[in-house]
Amino acid sequence: MKQIRVHGPDDVRLDDIDPPDPGPRDTVVRVAACGICGSDVSWVHMGGLAGPTDQPMPLGHELAGIVDWVGAEVDGIAVGDRVIVYPGTGDHGQIGSGGPVGGLTPSLLLRNARMGERVFPVPDGVPLTVAALAEPLGVGMQAVNQADVAPGDKVAVFGCGPIGLMAIATLIDRGIREVVAVDLSPQRLALAEGLGAQAVLDPTTVDVWDELARLHGTTPFMFGPTPATNAFIEASGADQVISDILQHGRVDGRLSVVALHYRPIPTNFLLLLMKQFTIRGSIEYPPRFEDAIELLERRDLSALITHRFPLEEFHEGLNLLEGSKDCGKVMITMGVE
Numbered sequence: 428m429k430q431i432r433v434h435g436p437d438d439v440r441l442d443d444i445d446p447p448d449p450g451p452r453d454t455v456v457r458v459a460a461c462g463i464c465g466s467d468v469s470w471v472h473m474g475g476l477a478g479p480t481d482q483p484m485p486l487g488h489e490l491a492g493i494v495d496w497v498g499a500e501v502d503g504i505a506v507g508d509r510v511i512v513y514p515g516t517g518d519h520g521q522i523g524s525g526g527p528v529g530g531l532t533p534s535l536l537l538r539n540a541r542m543g544e545r546v547f548p549v550p551d552g553v554p555l556t557v558a559a560l561a562e563p564l565g566v567g568m569q570a571v572n573q574a575d576v577a578p579g580d581k582v583a584v585f586g587c588g589p590i591g592l593m594a595i596a597t598l599i600d601r602g603i604r605e606v607v608a609v610d611l612s613p614q615r616l617a618l619a620e621g622l623g624a625q626a627v628l629d630p631t632t633v634d635v636w637d638e639l640a641r642l643h644g645t646t647p648f649m650f651g652p653t654p655a656t657n658a659f660i661e662a663s664g665a666d667q668v669i670s671d672i673l674q675h676g677r678v679d680g681r682l683s684v685v686a687l688h689y690r691p692i693p694t695n696f697l698l699l700l701m702k703q704f705t706i707r708g709s710i711e712y713p714p715r716f717e718d719a720i721e722l723l724e725r726r727d728l729s730a731l732i733t734h735r736f737p738l739e740e741f742h743e744g745l746n747l748l749e750g751s752k753d754c755g756k757v758m759i760t761m762g763v764e
Contacts, residue, residue: 567593
């Protein structure tokens with residue numbers, strides 16, 4: 428059986444591994460689709476979550492598939508169930524991202540699996556490939572939650588990669604009408620526009636802050652008016668964005684940081700104080716993971732999957748995700764529907 432694993436810095440391979448050996452409390456899922464996450468790119472460069480180790484690190488945490496085997500002591504799960512796998516930490520262990528197993532494999536062993544905890548049912552009518560979007564959608568949704576966005580708020584999302592797009596989808600689904608998307612890629616901005624963004628901005632062609640003031644109006648500040656944008660979501664990973672938001676954001680503004688920033692970023696704490704500005708980090712998922720799945724049932728997000736590769740072409744997908752900022756979600760598919 429095949430599995431994508433990280434062996435060291437910039438050393439990721441499609442390995443032959445032993446097939447699952449499940450026990451009476453376990454479940455085996457035949458993986459239909461698994462997305463490549465931006466964090467996977469980081470783990471490849473780092474040689475694993477904590478750097479190089481003696482044990483290769485399996486990749487893959489955005490997945491859906493069909494239950495292929497169920498242990499005798501497992502309740503609530505049946506062979507043939509279409510399921511989304513919850514990859515988060517807890518009693519069940521991590522899937523990918525440093526866990527003992529990863530979803531970039533045709534057959535995934537889930538220890539002590541329970542419906543509604545480790546696996547969730549795929550809604551009728553949602554293709555398995557689209558169901559694999561639940562995990563990144565949960566990440567984008569939690570970023571919105573951390574920004575405390577309320578009806579009537581004006582929001583700017585910086586970065587329209589998959590997580591930024593998922594945040595925009597969440598905002599639109601919640602009835603937030605004044606959502607501005609900021610990115611360098613025309614293709615990604617088109618995806619944001621297709622989701623219902625009020626406006627899309629390329630910072631190489633316009634002054635983002637002048638445009639936000641035009642679109643959202645202005646509000647007073649002692650050093651001059653600022654855009655009246657209530658909340659910002661940082662999904663770009665560009666360090667300068669955080670400094671710019673604090674510089675130009677409004678009094679009582681809010682920032683949710685969901686992108687990975689590995690380096691320290693200088694912060695003007697005087698502005699933070701004077702504006703009573705709130706900065707919050709965001710990681711993983713909403714407290715109720717089903718919220719993301721239910722959004723997938725309400726809205727067709729299939730257009731966000733812009734590229735699909737078979738498992739044997741994982742490296743092509745990885746190179747595309749890293750080398751091109753014009754893609755949406757890059758999905759590895761296993762020929763299961």
